[in-house]
Amino acid sequence: MRKNRFFAKALLLSLSMMWVGLAFSQTTDALNTFTPYSIFGVGNISKQGTALNKAMGGIGIGFRDNRSINYLNPASISFRDTLAFMLDFGMEQNNNYYSSSTSSSAYNTFNMHDFVMTFPIYKKSALIIGVTPYSSVGYKFESKETDPEIINALGDVTYQKYGTGGINKLFLGGSAKIFKNLSLGAELLYYFGTIDRYSNINFSNSGSLRNIKTGEDFVISTISGKLGLQYSYNFDKEKSLTLGATYLINTKLSGERTKYTFSNTTSEAVDTVFYNVNTNTNLQIPGELGIGASYRLQDKWMIGADYVRQNWKNASVPLTPGVNFLPTASSSIRLGGEYTPNRYDIRYYLKRVTYRAGLYYDKSYVSLNGQQINSFGITLGASLPIYRWYNAFGFSIDMGQRGVVRDGLVRERYIMLNLNVSLHDIWFQKYRYD
Numbered sequence: 001m002r003k004n005r006f007f008a009k010a011l012l013l014s015l016s017m018m019w020v021g022l023a024f025s026q027t028t029d030a031l032n033t034f035t036p037y038s039i040f041g042v043g044n045i046s047k048q049g050t051a052l053n054k055a056m057g058g059i060g061i062g063f064r065d066n067r068s069i070n071y072l073n074p075a076s077i078s079f080r081d082t083l084a085f086m087l088d089f090g091m092e093q094n095n096n097y098y099s100s101s102t103s104s105s106a107y108n109t110f111n112m113h114d115f116v117m118t119f120p121i122y123k124k125s126a127l128i129i130g131v132t133p134y135s136s137v138g139y140k141f142e143s144k145e146t147d148p149e150i151i152n153a154l155g156d157v158t159y160q161k162y163g164t165g166g167i168n169k170l171f172l173g174g175s176a177k178i179f180k181n182l183s184l185g186a187e188l189l190y191y192f193g194t195i196d197r198y199s200n201i202n203f204s205n206s207g208s209l210r211n212i213k214t215g216e217d218f219v220i221s222t223i224s225g226k227l228g229l230q231y232s233y234n235f236d237k238e239k240s241l242t243l244g245a246t247y248l249i250n251t252k253l254s255g256e257r258t259k260y261t262f263s264n265t266t267s268e269a270v271d272t273v274f275y276n277v278n279t280n281t282n283l284q285i286p287g288e289l290g291i292g293a294s295y296r297l298q299d300k301w302m303i304g305a306d307y308v309r310q311n312w313k314n315a316s317v318p319l320t321p322g323v324n325f326l327p328t329a330s331s332s333i334r335l336g337g338e339y340t341p342n343r344y345d346i347r348y349y350l351k352r353v354t355y356r357a358g359l360y361y362d363k364s365y366v367s368l369n370g371q372q373i374n375s376f377g378i379t380l381g382a383s384l385p386i387y388r389w390y391n392a393f394g395f396s397i398d399m400g401q402r403g404v405v406r407d408g409l410v411r412e413r414y415i416m417l418n419l420n421v422s423l424h425d426i427w428f429q430k431y432r433y434d
Contacts, residue, residue: 033136033166034096034107036410037373037403040325040366041317042253042283043137043166043195047398048072050088050114051420055381055396056336057358059304061292062244064230067390068383068422069116069128071171073244073292074185075228077118077126078175081424087117088130090420097413099405109138113418125176128187134285136166137195156204165195167220167253181233187226191253191285194219210263210271216318217258218281224251238298248288252316257281284316299344303337312365328372330365334358336379354383356396364402368409375402377414383422390424 038044049072053060060072064079069088071077080086090113097106116130145157173187195218203209230244257280261273287310294304312327319325336358341351358379366373377400383392398416405411 033094033109033111033138034140035402035412036098036139036141037364037366037412038135038137039139039161039163039197040320040323041312041327042285043135043163045135045330045364046113046133046166047416048132050090050116050422051381051394051396051418052356052383052422054398054416054418055356055358055379055394056304056338057334057360057379058332059292059294059306059334059336059358061228061246061290061306061308062230062242062294063292063302063304064232064242064244064294067424068392069118071114071116071128071130071132071173073228073230073246073290074128074173074187074226075175075183075230075244075246077128077173077185078124078177078183079230079232080118080120080126082120082123085117085119085425087423088114088420089116089423090114090418092419093417095415095417099411099413101405101408114420121174125174128173128175129171131168131170134167134169134191137163137197138166139163154203154209158202158204160200160202161198163195163197165193165218167191167193167195171226173226175228181231183230183232185228185230187228189224189226189251191220191222191224191251212261212263212273214261215259217260218255218283219258220253220255220281220283222251222254224285225249238300240296240298242294242296244292246288246290248285248290248310250287251285253281253283253285255279255281282316282318286311286315299340301337301339304335306332306334308332308334310365315365324369326367327365328367330363332360332362334360349385352385354392356381356383360400369407371407371409373403373409375400375412377401381418390422392422394418394420394422 033044035044049060052068060070063070064076066080069086092113093110095108114132118126118128120126140162143159170190171187175183175185177183198215201212226248228246230242232240232242234240257278260275262270263273264270290308292306294302296302309331311329313329315327317327338354338356340354343352345351361376364373377398379396379398381396383394385392396418400414402412403409
């Protein structure tokens with residue numbers, strides 16, 4: 001009964017938050033994300049990990065902790081309480097501020113980010129299952145024709161470009177301790193989702209001129225995989241060093257790609273000018289290699305670093321007409337750590353809180369006019385213990401900048417708030433007395 005009540009509460013919480021996320025994504029004016037750089041390729045690559053990882057600059061490849069879920073490296077899942085069921089649910093809010101040489105704007109979004117749970121299989125092995133976004137598309141541009149000759153001949157003309165959707169990632173993984181200090185892990189990944197991109201020309205004199213609506217829709221459904229390993233060396237009972245590595249398998253995204261052009265008037269009569277469905281999406285996620293390390297003083301503090309590289313140069317991605325865009329190799333350097341004053345203090349609550357901080361420098365796969373779009377930022381966060389075991393409410397704040405105001409580019413400054421609830425309960429204990 002106790003297990004059933006716990007699961008019912010967790011399921012109710014996740015469903016209610018998923019409904020909130022869906023409510024915010026029903027129109028193109030309430031996008032799941034908003035960045036002009038998501039117009040390219042597969043969109044904006046989402047930052048992976050729970051609020052715990054994001055509070056430490058995004059590290060996780062060489063990180064392990066039996067009190068929380070770390071899905072950045074599938075090998076870390078085996079380092080856990082062998083009797084416990086664990087669940088993590090996260091949300092994120094993005095506050096974005098944009099500046100270019102001609103204008104500035106702002107946009108805010110709020111969405112569910114991850115739903116992950118893990119449980120033991122047998123002794124030193126465990127399973128993990130979860131869902132999280134991989135990439136997201138959200139942009140909206142609108143401009144009016146300024147050429148007097150065109151306006152005199154056609155009236156007011158409005159150009160629109162907007163995109164919605166994204167690619168989600170469902171994963172099922174397993175991990176086991178092969179030797180005393182070595183863990184191996186693997187994940188089966190399922191990429192799914194839709195990406196819709198539109199480009200319209202609207203005429204105010206629509207009684208005699210037809211508006212032109214063109215678009216490109218992607219429906220993604222692909223299976224892939226990820227491998228991971230971790231090696232931990234204990235200097236003594238309290239000090240340990242953990243090394244980790246991950247490899248994301250190169251994947252061509254299967255599904256459908258639909259390109260179309262329609263024309264219509266205010267009478268709602270629609271003519272199909274062009275319509276084509278192709279089973280080749282021309283989208284690809286290249287292989288990704290990551291390495292990481294962390295040094296820990298048990299129950300007190302931890303510091304770590306990750307390096308991730310993904311070569312998009314030869315990846316198949318659709319190009320954007322009229323824009324000098326080329327995919328390039330992406331990389332990321334992440335540094336972070338955590339500190340707990342006294343995890344077992346029974347008098348002062350703030351001493352039981354785990355405080356985290358980090359920083360990162362990312363080189364994206366987007367190169368415009370020969371200039372790679374990079375970002376950097378600092379992160380802060382904490383885990384607030386709740387009730388008993390390792391239940392906690394966590395949060396992180398990510399403050400950073402992407403792009404610059406020159407060469408026709410856009411500078412994007414953002415403040416990302418991540419919230420998560422970590423639930424932990426003993427499910428698999430055999431009682432001597434009932």
